[in-house]
Amino acid sequence: xxxxxxxxxxxxxxxxxxxxxxxxxxxxxxxxxxxxxxxxxxxxxxxxxxxxxxxxxxxxxxxxxxxxxxxxxxxxxxxxxxxxxxxxxxxxxxxxxxxxxxxxxxxxxxxxxxxxxxxxxxxxxxxxxxxxxxxxxxxxxxxxxxxxxxxxxxxxxxxxxxxxxxxxxxxxxxxxxxxxxxxxxxxxxxxxxxxxxxxxxxxxxxxxxxxxxxxxxxxxxxxxxxxxxxxxxxxxxxxxxxxxxxxxxxxxxxxxxxxxxxxxxxxxxxxxxxxxxxxxxxxxxxxxxxxxxxxxxxxxxxxxxxxxxxxxxxxxxxxxxxxxxxxxxxxxxxxxxxxxxxxxxxxxxxxxxxxxxxxxxxxxxxxxxxxxxxxxxxxxxx
Amino acid sequence: xxxxxxxxxxxxxxxxxxxxxxxxxxxxxxxxxxxxxxxxxxxxxxxxxxxxxxxxxxxxxxxxxxxxxxxxxxxxxxxxxxxxxxxxxxxxxxxxxxxxxxxxxxxxxxxxxxxxxxxxxxxxxxxxxxxxxxxxxxxxxxxxxxxxxxxxxxxxxxxxxxxxxxxxxxxxxxxxxxxxxxxxxxxxxxxxxxxxxxxxxxxxxxxxxxxxxxxxxxxxxxxxxxxxxxxxxxxxxxxxxxxxxxxxxxxxxxxxxxxxxxxxxxxxxxxxxxxxxxxxxxxxxxxxxxxxxxxxxxxxxxxxxxxxxxxxxxxxxxxxxxxxxxxxxxxxxxxxxxxxxxxxxxxxxxxx
Numbered sequence: 253x254x255x256x257x258x259x260x261x262x263x264x265x266x267x268x269x270x271x272x273x274x275x276x277x278x279x280x281x282x283x284x285x286x287x288x289x290x291x292x293x294x295x296x297x298x299x300x301x302x303x304x305x306x307x308x309x310x311x312x313x314x315x316x317x318x319x320x321x322x323x324x325x326x327x328x329x330x331x332x333x334x335x336x337x338x339x340x341x342x343x344x345x346x347x348x349x350x351x352x353x354x355x356x357x358x359x360x361x362x363x364x365x366x367x368x369x370x371x372x373x374x375x376x377x378x379x380x381x382x383x384x385x386x387x388x389x390x391x392x393x394x395x396x397x398x399x400x401x402x403x404x405x406x407x408x409x410x411x412x413x414x415x416x417x418x419x420x421x422x423x424x425x426x427x428x429x430x431x432x433x434x435x436x437x438x439x440x441x442x443x444x445x446x447x448x449x450x451x452x453x454x455x456x457x458x459x460x461x462x463x464x465x466x467x468x469x470x471x472x473x474x475x476x477x478x479x480x481x482x483x484x485x486x487x488x489x490x491x492x493x494x495x496x497x498x499x500x501x502x503x504x505x506x507x508x509x510x511x512x513x514x515x516x517x518x519x520x521x522x523x524x525x526x527x528x529x530x531x532x533x534x535x536x537x538x539x540x541x542x543x544x545x546x547x548x549x550x551x552x553x554x555x556x557x558x559x560x561x562x563x564x565x566x567x568x569x570x571x572x573x574x575x576x577x578x579x580x581x582x583x584x585x586x587x588x589x590x591x592x593x594x595x596x597x598x599x600x601x602x603x604x605x606x607x608x609x610x611x612x613x614x615x616x617x618x619x620x621x622x623x624x625x626x627x628x629x630x631x632x633x634x
Numbered sequence: 635x636x637x638x639x640x641x642x643x644x645x646x647x648x649x650x651x652x653x654x655x656x657x658x659x660x661x662x663x664x665x666x667x668x669x670x671x672x673x674x675x676x677x678x679x680x681x682x683x684x685x686x687x688x689x690x691x692x693x694x695x696x697x698x699x700x701x702x703x704x705x706x707x708x709x710x711x712x713x714x715x716x717x718x719x720x721x722x723x724x725x726x727x728x729x730x731x732x733x734x735x736x737x738x739x740x741x742x743x744x745x746x747x748x749x750x751x752x753x754x755x756x757x758x759x760x761x762x763x764x765x766x767x768x769x770x771x772x773x774x775x776x777x778x779x780x781x782x783x784x785x786x787x788x789x790x791x792x793x794x795x796x797x798x799x800x801x802x803x804x805x806x807x808x809x810x811x812x813x814x815x816x817x818x819x820x821x822x823x824x825x826x827x828x829x830x831x832x833x834x835x836x837x838x839x840x841x842x843x844x845x846x847x848x849x850x851x852x853x854x855x856x857x858x859x860x861x862x863x864x865x866x867x868x869x870x871x872x873x874x875x876x877x878x879x880x881x882x883x884x885x886x887x888x889x890x891x892x893x894x895x896x897x898x899x900x901x902x903x904x905x906x907x908x909x910x911x912x913x914x915x916x917x918x919x920x921x922x923x924x925x926x927x928x929x930x931x932x933x934x935x936x937x938x939x940x941x942x943x944x945x946x947x948x949x950x951x952x953x954x955x956x957x958x959x960x961x962x963x964x965x966x967x968x969x970x971x972x973x974x975x976x977x978x979x980x981x982x983x984x985x986x
């Protein structure tokens with residue numbers, strides 16, 4: 253049987269000073285942010301905040317200096333993002349660019365293309381979204397229909413993308429599209445393209461979610477031309493590229509901290525005093541959270557050393573999503589003796605928001621069922 | 635893992651696998667114990683010049699894990715922890731299997747003849763109590779904490795039903811029994827309890843992995859409806875959840891062992907034992923469910939692991955004990971809450 257590697261990570265010795273610097277920046281920048289807005293976690297959007305964060309050098313930290321990064325280690329970036337999430341900073345605008353698109357460009361794009369995009373991403377001025385899901389393709393991503401066909405000097409793209417996070421608030425999309433018709437091998441013939449969303453033939457609509465918030469949208473491509481150098485990586489290699497990209501984003505702190513602000517509000521409202529049942533709930537949540545952080549950090553350490561623990565990453569994402577989703581229910585169930593029931597309190601408002609927002613936690617970036625399928629394959633069951 | 639740790643792992647995993655006690659066989663403590671001690675497995679923490687391994691908690695975790703993974707029916711883990719406590723307290727190590735226990739209503743007083751100390755108190759459900767030669771326990775006396783060693787033979791047996799896996803859990807009463815050794819030791823009881831909880835956490839991790847391995851092997855081989863159980867999505871999803879529990883507990887045990895090596899591990903051990911306890915219910919139920927009736931058959935081995943998991947969940951702190959302990963620790967953090975606390979812990983580790 254396969255053994256899962258969760259060797260504990262010892263962080264680099266200088267992370268404490270970096271952590272202090274980030275906290276001091278956030279103390280100032282988030283002073284006026286309401287509790288319920290902090291609870292939006294990495295769905296909270298503020299282009300202004302992203303620019304300020306970038307001016308501190310905390311966007312695109314690991315990218316080459318020549319492209320506006322600071323060539324920091326992945327573990328230093330890890331410390332910055334866990335601090336941002338724990339504090340409830342509105343990171344959504346630059347999140348995708350920082351987490352995956354920039355790294356993808358650094359890895360696959362030509363130098364000219366890198367120069368065109370990456371420095372602006374590192375300045376927190378150019379935001380990216382990822383075009384994956386389509387009206388009839390969700391978990392079954394290989395069934396996508398949007399296609400690109402070759403023309404003189406480039407490609408022409410037709411089709412549509414749906415449920416794209418920040419579609420209407422990003423300048424650029426990296427889209428997975430079909431470059432050859434689907435044949436026997438379902439995963440063949442897919443390629444990734446960089447698409448400037450201001451191009452002719454692009455139409456974008458934002459979509460309201462069940463809370464009335466507009467964080468995702470739909471995009472239509474009607475004969476959209478992209479030049480040859482906008483093909484990212486190798487033609488037909490899109491499936492592999494997307495999967496290694498997904499593996500990198502399955503184990504980060506955003507996979508278990510999405511509800512953390514509710515726990516922070518709970519502790520603040522109790523101010524050190526509570527009944528036994530609530531004390532136990534706090535203990536249980538703390539044990540789960542500490543364990544998830546150890547798991548997430550272990551994978552960060554392995555990634556930094558160049559290995560790709562994709563099975564372990566899927567485990568963290570599934571366990572983390574279950575934890576994030578259970579947390580609001582545990583708090584709700586315990587309201588009473590010690591947990592105040594005042595509906596106008598920050599705690600109550602944060603709870604309402606997270607009860608409603610949390611179903612998405614086990615959908616985004618690969619559903620629970622898909623992740624468990626990946627783990628089952630790793631166990632040799634498929 | 636260091637080269638030395640890999641060597642230790644190979645040694646103990648092979649050795650423990652050969653010591654499996656089949657149904658109906660009486661435990662042959664003497665011969666198996668001799669094998670273990672000849673190889674010095676009980677001396678993980680003992681210095682190299684005294685024939686030991688000069689090891690760490692991360693090394694000991696490897697032994698605990700494989701003891702759990704093989705359902706080893708010997709007090710090797712308890713002996714290792716007992717010896718570590720005695721080494722920390724500068725007490726000479728007694729011979730033979732040792733165990734650890736906390737006492738109820740205990741009292742320490744100078745012996746009537748003025749030579750040494752006498753101990754009175756009840757030790758409940760002592761792991762391998764009567765099989766062990768000596769018991770390490772803690773006691774408070776004149777507002778000071780003491781660690782002391784009792785001879786098991788001085789204890790009056792007052793029952794003590796074996797645990798779910800049939801491992802001895804003896805009640806022993808001591809009535810002015812002369813202690814073999816005693817040393818003042820600040821926080822003796824917490825130290826004993828914490829180290830023992832870390833030990834059980836790593837054992838739980840090993841037993842969980844064994845239950846997962848048996849489950850995976852079973853569903854690949856067993857066919858129903860014309861195909862292996864492994865091919866059913868319902869089974870795949872269940873085993874993925876079991877694997878996640880195994881991974882979480884394994885990670886928690888390793889991280890707690892590292893924390894114990896680096897010093898203050900009050901938080902980490904509480905969190906790790908609680909996480910391990912919380913995995914037991916769902917993990918054992920999945921392992922049994924995918925096995926069907928075969929899993930509850932006496933001659934099939936799954937129960938050796940699940941029974942230990944049910945037992946170990948209660949031992950050295952059940953869910954409630956550690957949840958309250960950890961909850962109180964978190965509530966006591968003044969500024970920044972849980973986040974400030976756990977990041978400070980790992981940042982301090984980074985600087986060591």
